[in-house]
Amino acid sequence: MVFVLTELFLAGSDTTANTLEWALLLMMVYPEIQARCYEEIRLTQNGTEKLRYEDRHRMPYTMAVIYEIQRFKVIVPLSVPHGTVKDVSFHGYIIPKGTRVYFDLYSVHRDESQWKFPHEFNPHNFLNDNEEFVKPDAFMPFSAGPRVCMGESLAHMEIFLFFTTLLKHYEFFWPEKHIKPDLTERFGITQSPIPYRVGIRHRDV
Ligand code: HEM
Structure with missing residues (x-):
């Protein structure tokens, strides 16, 4: 029980926190996208109410931005490393039993046959011509298959509620006039942004 709970905390903390760090950085780099999310959040719900996860159905643009953050970064x-437990034939290749296998999720998220704008940060990767939210099959930050992330639905809910509540109450801006934002990833099992400073202005809701 202790090991299982520890694993849930370890797998669930860094990943969600990193996503929110990228989210704030990208919102500072793209203030016009941040402004459009704010407008949608403001128009969708009553100022005094707390945001609820169900509100996502009325926020296609904000949903597209959240998914695009997860696609782009x-x-x-x-x-996480997997392994073959028997010889496997895959697309004409034989992968022998006992081989360590890594999925390159990064390349899936940059696949030019799957995305309208594979190499740029653009919420329209998740919006159709009617500006409705759509999720292409190639979106897989949580991996895929029987061992897909166990916390996927919890993570979706957490990221939506944190992101929209923060944007509802605060405006985030880049405070370093003479330094440009750096979107380079710090490579590791999980990729986080280089530590950055953030400017915050309270909004009158
Ligand atoms: C943005 C947030 C998150 C991302 C991007 C993420 C991503 C991933 C990925 C890529 C895997 C590997 C899946 C595979 O083996 O192919 C994984 C596994 C796992 N994740 Fe997450 N995760 C997130 C949040 C969470 C949360 C909130 C929890 C739980 C509270 C969680 C619990 C787990 C567990 C227990 C596994 C291992 C599942 C298994 O091996 O069967 N994750 N996650």
């Missing part, structure tokens, strides 16, 4: 780019 893959938190676990090589997923």
Whole structure:
């Protein structure tokens, strides 16, 4: 029980926190996208109410931004190592039993056959021509298959509620006039941004 709970905390903390760090950095780099999310959040719900996860159905643009953050900055780019328990034939290749296998989720999220704007940060990767939210099959920050992230639905809920509540109450801006934001990833099992400073202005809701 202790090991299982520890694993849930370890797997669930760094990943969600990293995603939110990228989210704030990207919102500072793209203030016009931040402004559009704020407008949608403001129009969708009553100022005094707390945001609820169900509100996502009325926020296609904000949902597209959240998914685009996760597509553009893959938190676990090589997923976690898997292994073959028997010889496997895959796309004409034989992978012998006992081979360590890594999924390159980063390349899936940059695949030019799957995305309208594979190499740029653009919420329209998740919006159709009617500006409705759509999720392409190639979106897989949580990996895929029987061992897909166990906390996926919890993570979706956490990220939506933190992101929208922060944007509802605060405006985030880049405070370093003479330094440009750096979007380079710090490579590791999980990829986080280089530590940055953030300017915060309280909004009158
Ligand atoms: C943005 C947030 C998150 C991302 C991007 C993420 C991503 C991943 C990825 C890529 C894997 C590997 C799946 C595989 O083996 O192919 C994984 C596994 C796992 N994740 Fe997450 N995760 C997130 C949040 C969470 C949360 C909130 C929890 C739980 C509270 C969690 C619990 C786990 C567990 C227990 C596994 C191992 C599942 C298994 O091996 O069967 N994750 N996650």
